[in-house]
Amino acid sequence: MTTTAVPAQARAAVTAQRDGFAGTGALVRLALRRDRIVATLWVLLFVVMAAGSASASAELFPTVESRVRAATAINDAPATLALYGRVFDPTSLGAVSLIKLGAFGAALVALVSIFMVVRHTRAEEESGRLELIGSAVVGRYATLSAALLLSVATSLALALLTALALIGSGLPAAGALAFGLAWAGAGIAFAAVGALAAQVTESARTANGIGAAVLAAAYLLRAAGDASGVDTSTWLSWLSPIGWAQQVRPFAGDRWWVLTYLLVFAVLVAVAAYALVARRDHGAGLLAQRPGPERAARRLSSPLALALRLHRGSLTGWLVGMALGGLIVGSIASQIGEIADNDQFRDMITKLGGQRGLTDAFLSAEMAIIGVIVAAYGISATLRLRAEETGGRAEPLLATGVGRLRWAASHLTVALVGSALLAAVLGLFAGFAHGAAVDDFGQIGRVLVAALVQLPAVWVLVGITVAVFGLAPGLVLAGWAALVVFLLLGQFGEILNLPAGLMDLSPFSHTPRLPGGDLTLTPLVVLTAIAAVLMVAGLAGFRRRDLSTS
Amino acid sequence: MTTAISVSGLVKTFGQTRALDGLDLTVRTGEVHGFLGPNGSGKSTTIRVLLGLLRADAGEVRLLGGDPWADATSLHRRLAYVPGDVSLWPNLSGGEVIDLLGRLRGGLNQTRRDELLERFDLDPTKKGRTYSKGNRQKVALVAALSSDVELLVLDEPTSGLDPLMESVFQECVTEERERGRTVLLSSHILAEVETLCERVSIIRLGRTVETGTLAELRHLTRTSIAAELAGPPTGLAEHPGVHDLKIDGNQARFDVDTQQLDAVLRELTRVGVRSLTSQPPTLEELFLRHYEGDLAGNGRHAAGVRS
Structure with a gap:
């Protein structure tokens, strides 16, 4: 046996x-x-x-000297080392041109x-x-x-x-x-x-x-x-x-x-x-799954309260991330001054976008990136509308006394206010870290404003997402596509010598470059107005269309 | 008697598919109305039009005296809806969902809520993602039944419930009827409809094929008779109202058109009746009679129709 x-x-x-x-x-x-x-x-x-990136850089750095200059600028600055890493061979075209990727x-x-x-x-x-x-x-x-x-x-x-x-x-x-x-x-x-x-x-x-x-x-x-x-x-x-x-x-x-x-x-x-x-x-x-409350809290009695509850976890995560990111950006910014004796780096960072001071140039470049990241939050929070709709969870809500506008406005409010909070938290923490390092807390206000001016462009992307949600719900991922296109226009537009008219399509290209640049209100007002028009169009379309059901 | 829901000539198309094709439906105030039809016949689409979630392409639709599309929000405060496929928020507990939906409808009867939780044996502290289909349905049912509303719109509310819970559900709907509430009950479960509903509408391919009280509908169909006679049955085979006749000595089994019942019974008593059992037509027979003819056609037509 x-x-x-x-x-x-x-x-x-x-x-x-x-x-x-x-x-x-x-x-x-x-x-x-x-x-x-x-x-x-x-x-x-x-x-x-x-x-x-590779073919653009081949034209940008034709000689070994030009490559070594660019690589040294990156390798000498803690900020760029933290962001991209080290160029291991300053003479190599491949290593220099692909460092960002x-x-x-x-x-x-x-x-x-x-x-x-x-x-x-x-x-x-x-x-x-x-x-x-x-x-x-x-x-x-x-x-x-x-x-x-x-x-x-x-x-x-x-x-x-x-x-x-x-x-x-x-x-x-x-x-x-x-x-x-x-x-x-x-x-x-x-x-x-x-x-x-x-x-x-x-x-x-x-x-x-x-x-x-x-x-x-x-x-x-x-x-x-x-x-x-x-x-x-x-x-x-x-x-x-x-x-x-x-x-x-x-x-x-x-x-x-x-x-x-x-x-x-x-x-x-x-x-x-x-x-x-x-x-x-x-x-x-x-x-393990913990049991929930037997009864709803008194305040859970409106679509907005429900939306806040549904977004609470992810918004908290984003806020913590933004606070950490702000601390990192702020403390790196203050180190920029220490390596200011490096001429090449000074040249490069000044060329990269700033008008005054290296630190300001660095901060304004970072803020442009932050704008894109906050827009990603805005889009994903707005897309919650579509997820709730196709998931069959909007249907029972809309069969109660909640009108369509009120329901859509609940998630939209979280997307708009949430993105503003993210920018504000990042600005405050970056300003605080920078201010503490240079012993000048007047920096907090400047950096905060620099973060907040990104918002109108962010809201344009929220607006695009709402417009597609209301008018062509099948193409709802167009919000993400728009963000990618704007990102590519911003990253590669200048290198590829694209016409200015095309690059101006990106809302981010109209955001004032702060701190350091001029705070011009006109583009901010225009961007906000465009965002508002897109949202109104999307909400009007949503009121008129059939609800998608599973 | 006033009308809670009146629909006439309702048309709804999705692209090429005509999901509703001139549907009629009348629900009187205070009645429990059965809404029957096979998968894909347009029951849920009709209900979604009634709730203003979908817009009618043509036809007249009135709900509680209003236009379900234009007056959606104010009408919704007076009704409660249980969808056929209940989705819950994964991180909200059942109790939270019940309270939230109740509050958004304008109020919730706390005593009734607690009583219903008990009767449906539902744990309100579990999170949405951990409920089974039947328990998700119970969450929606408790939320709907503990709201103080005039009209209940229930779309296959018992498809995930066990027989015990099914009978609790039937008790609850009976109580609602006694309170004078109107109920539109879409269902596949014919025994449930037979127990609960005064009137029914049967739809097929987006169109109403039969509507009326169960008695009226029965009148249109056949009764089964089994009789033991004093002698060999005569005259039955020739009778136009008799179908599927089986004769075994003095015993006869057959179906009879309900309108011809009286005439056929006279034929039997002429021979002499020793014993007789008669069975009224079941709803199932009614239902099948309407669908048997075009099961194949229905399958083809209904492909792609949202149920």
């Missing part, structure tokens, strides 16, 4: 292991079908960004990977669709495996296409491949992080948040490490997967072996995710 039972048990165990992956192939095909357009678009977006691009690839994995695992499970699939011949590990395979494949395709595009722009093949693989490595590492986050919590939104927080921590670690090391990056950067992606050093030695750090990290994190999948119930997470 026992002699035959043991191999039978072992065989059963092996079969069970293999069965756990049953259906993975079919799920990969399903995921490819669902993501074929979105995934293609974002891969192309990254490829175009890399190729555009190295760590920063890797972080963006990582963010997309997290969202992709969560979208195909926890979001499916939360929506209940996975239950139907799970009842078919689909193993316990199949969903997770399919999501991971999809993001690994997408990352590798991204690496290959980026490398080809960079080679096409005239950069050396080995460096181009190293650059692509460093991006892919970050994508794969954070796909595993997303997979783990998806096991920990029951909510896809929270899983995305956890993944993004881990990514932010990784980016901050390398920022701190890179900024503090004068000649070489310190150990802090080596604690961060984004730091590893940088340490591959594309076009500056192509250290392929660092890629194994990313791979080992990805495998270890993924194994943890698989271990959790095998141990938990369908629909459950590690963090």
Whole structure:
């Protein structure tokens, strides 16, 4: 008996292991079908960004001297080291021209990977669709495996296409491949992080948040490490997967072996995710669900109160992020003065946009970036309207005494006031950190105003989103598309010599460059008026149209 | 008797699909009205037009004396709605949702709320994402039934409930009827409609095919008879009102057009009746009779229609 039972048990165990992956192939095909357009678009977006940056810089830095000058300017300033990282070979065209896309691009690839994995695992499970699939011949590990395979494949395709595009722009093949693989490595590492986050919590939104927080921590670690090391990056950067992606050093030695750090990290994190999948119930997470109140608080009695409740978590997270970001921006700004004896850097930062003083130039450049980030919040908060509508949660509300305008206004108010709060918090914290460092608290007001003048442009994007929501709800992602287009116009418009009329389309191009520039009210008033018109048009359209139902 | 809902010639199209094609519906004040039809026949679309969530393309629609599109907000304070597929906010507890919806309708009867929670055996402290389909439906039902409103619009409210909860639901609707409230009950569960509803409307392919009291509708269809006679039955086979006749010695089983019942019974008593059982037509038979003919056609037509 026992002699035959043991191999039978072992065989059963092996079969069970293999069965756990049953259906993975079919799920990969399903995921490819669902993501074929979105995934293609974002891969192309990254490829175009890399190729555009590379070919533009080839004209900007034709000689070794010009490259060394630019690289020294970056390597000598803690602010740019924190933001972009170090140029490891100042003479290399590839290393200099792609510095802005190295760590920063890797972080963006990582963010997309997290969202992709969560979208195909926890979001499916939360929506209940996975239950139907799970009842078919689909193993316990199949969903997770399919999501991971999809993001690994997408990352590798991204690496290959980026490398080809960079080679096409005239950069050396080995460096181009190293650059692509460093991006892919970050994508794969954070796909595993997303997979783990998806096991920990029951909510896809929270899983995305956890993944993004881990990514932010990784980016901050390398920022701190890179900024503090004068000649070489310190150990802090080596604690961060984004730091590893940088340490591959594309076009500056192509250290392929660092890629194994990313791979080992990805495998270890993924194994943890698989271990959790095998141990938990369908629909459950590690963090247990706490019971809620038996009765609603007295103030939960209006659409606005409900909207505040629904946005509370994400707005709090954003506010904390803005406060931290403000402290970082403010304290880096004060260091700019210390390295002001570097002429090249002074030249560069002055050229970059400021009129007076290096610090002001740095702060106003940062504020422009903050404007885009706050606009991203505004768009996502506004899109909550559409999510509530298609999720069937607007229907019961609109069947009560709540009119459509009042309901739409509730989420819109959170988007508008929330974005104002974010800008204000960032301005206050940046102003405070800067003021404390230079012992002049008069700076708080200047920096605060610089942050607040971004708002009219932010609201234009909220307005575009509302207009599309009301008038063409099927195209609701146009809000994000507009932000990406405006961002690209701002980043590459000047380098690509686009006509001024085209670049003026971006609301951000009309925002006064503060601190340091002139505070002109006209563009702010005009932008606010445009935003108001867009919102009124969107709300009027929403009043007239059918509610989308599931 | 006044009218709570009156719809005539209602048309609603989604792109190429004609979801409602001249639908008529009249619900009298104070009645429980059954709204029947197969999947995709347009029940939910009709209800969404009545709630002003969708705009009618053509036809006349009146709800509680107002226009459901133009006067949506003021009308909604006087009604409560339970959707067929209840979605809740994942991080709000059931109790919070009940209170919120009640307050937005203009008030909630706290005693009734607590009583209903008890009767439906619902834990109000659980978060939205942890409720099952049936429990999500209970949340919407408790919110609707504890509101002081004139009209209840219930779209397949019991599709996720177990038989025990189903009977609690029937008790509750009966109580609402006794309080003089009007109920529009869309349902698949014919026994439920038979128990609760005075009048029913049956729709098919976006059009009303039958409407009236259950008695009236029964009158239009057949009664099943099983009789043991004193001798061999004669004259039945030739009778125009008799269908599916089966004769076994002195026993006869057949269906009879309800209008011809009297004449056929005379034929039986002529021979002499030893025992007789008669079964009135069930709603199910009524319902199937309308659909059997075009099940295939319905499937084709209804593809892409929102249910």
